[in-house]
Amino acid sequence: MWRFLIPMALFAILVWFFNQGLGLDPRKIPSPLIGKPAPEFSLPVLGEKDRMVAMSDFRGQVVLVNVWGSWCVACREEHQVLLGIAASGAVPIIGLDWKDQDADAENWLRSLGNPYTVTLVDEGRAAINFGVYGAPESFLIDKQGIIIHKHTGPITWEAWQQEILPMVVKAKEAT
């Protein structure tokens, strides 16, 4: 009686999909900004409110823009990795302190260490232009100011070693 095997067959198909699904990340959405110039911004520096820094100031170097906030739990996990990246000197990290209280952010950097070459204060406008929908998110930007990679969620050490670092090296070699 083959018909009694139908439920089993349907279940097997479902299992195949689930197994595929485990290897995929449903949150990974290809950013439409990849290959496009990074959105221009001009933002005050954390702790030095009078100093403004613009995206175009980084023209000519490869930078990692990291969107974070002291309110963001996942950023805490990521912080250790960022400190490691900063210590390796592979790429300058620009912090975009997003929707945060300045005092909290300064406190965070004091107590956990500061991986950022410069931290900029963003009330939300710059992050919207970057298409950020949750912290942390990071963008790798090449010498011409083009976004070459977007990382959603905390950067893990594996992701840094296997995905981001090779791109940094390649982007630095390019003229």
Added chain:
Amino acid sequence: MIPELGQFALIIALCLSLVQAFFPLAGAWTGNRTWVRLAWPAVSGQTVFVLLSFGCLVWSFIQNDFSVLYVASNSNSALPFIYRISATWGAHEGSMLLWILILAAWSISVAALSKNLPELFAARVLGVLGLISFGFLLFTLETSNPFARLIPAALDGRDLNPLLQDPGLAIHPPMLYVGYVGFAVAFAFAIAAMLEGKMDTAWARWARPWTTVAWCFLTLGIALGSWWAYYELGWGGWWFWDPVENASFMPWLAGTALIHSLAVTEKRGLFKSWTLLLAITAFSLSLLGTFLVRSGVLVSVHAFATDPERGRFILAFLVTVIGSALGLYAWRAPLLKSEEGFGKVSRETFLLANNILLVIAMLVVLLGTLFPLFMDAIGGGKYSVGPQYFAAVFVIPTLPMVLLMGLGMHSIWRRDNVSRIVKRLRVPMLIAVVLGITLPWMIYGTPSIMTVVAIIAALWVIGSSVFGPVMGLLDKTQKVRITRSQWGMIVAHIGVGIFILGVTVTEAYSVHRDQALRLGDSVDVSGYTVTFESINKKVSGPNYKATQATMAVSRDGKSLMTLYPEKRTYLVQRNPMTEAGIDARLHRDLYLALGDELGDNAWSVRFQYKPLVRFIWLGCIIMALGGLIAVSDKRYRVAVTKTVKDSGQAALAGGKS
């Protein structure tokens, strides 16, 4: 020390679950009675140690032991006492422990109430439950240990997710799990029947009350979740078709089909293989829900901390449990003898239609939920399936189901004809149509065709449900006795009607308005005038700060009440939460949610007028109540004197239910 004790107790429970699984099943297979009898002490022992372990975790929360990673991640010294307890199941690890505890509670209930079952059969049921328990205990200990230490200990905890700091959400997971896990009992009965090779009507009668109780809890659990989402998420929706909601709804649909199909199998000895399959399906969907929620294969607002390792473990467990159950089914179901036929129109036909339509509804939800995963897996791109799909497609099987429901209730077994039923029910039918067309017009204003149809359907269900008892009251000559089971059915179906009425009217006639209000401004919504009287930015709770608005509501110049919508910021996790100001009445809710400050003393405020929204949850409560009435029928408790028809049942016919 206490956390280590908890972990140790969990390990002992794991060993005992293996005893509970192996000896009764092996003993029943080989005929070793001593082994079979080990089932009972093993269940008791396992329950004691699981309870001890759970108690240790609760204790760690109460004591604010932040040297336990799970406590440090989900609690805080400022967290109110009651939420320190409910934080125990506030995240993945603890909720697994709760799941195991509830499974133990079901197992020990089955063990305690199985005295009237044949010993071998009961032992097999307990053995299957032991296997399931073993899988979950192993999973918890291997991948999700709630007692893992954090060294050095945290000074304070990261706090419970503010969304969960709410009385509704404190009891929602236990209710839901009692339902989910309860389907394991029906599953175990089905497996035991198949192992035994006696798959006729007896197992169905024994499984019925268990299944119905599980279904009642699941109904209440889902309703609680919906109610919580309504007042806590701040925009007044009551169902979002989120993957996690669907994960609880699919077992409900399969379980609803199962309780109807069990009735046919018990009373008439029909649909036997189908009922077995449904029992497997209902529990499989519960397990599937666990997998979907905790493996990270779908995007959901309810994201548990997800982890591919956990996903692989649960998937392997799913394959073992469901795969072997379906294998057993494919082997045993063909042995069932050909069934007695039934007339083209009969109670059987209606229940068959009910089953098919419920299963279609379940598949519609399953397809919508898994579609993003399917497309992603075959490289078809990223998709998300919105409520539009579900809202449009879900009514296709459910509307005919509701229309048939009234006829089905008044049909008789074996052979019936439509004209007899229609003739009998023409009064409620007429009333439903007339009221369905006129009432919405008179009370709420011009309805759409779909609204009229749905209201007629709802009134039809209610009318045809109360028709029996009403006729019984009017008819003094004939002695119409209505059994508890029938009362249960009547009440549950009235609940369905009330639910549909609530959904339809809320969806069709809700009014909402987002507006910027300055202090002193008023706005008119559906005849109510809402005045923004004052704002207090300095409200403080035990672990949050809040901005609270005072809004006076009046109607025709008469002051009615004052509402206090809040925006809270929890101090540890820093996320803003909305506490809506709600004035709840049976016939409507007024719902005010405070948005952002727009500057210049102006605030964005969302007003909603939601007629009959309470009927949605009231309907669910009545459905669950109907289930409980049905279970209280004394025929489940006293010996069944009526001999079971099927001769193959001889061996079990002496059994009591």
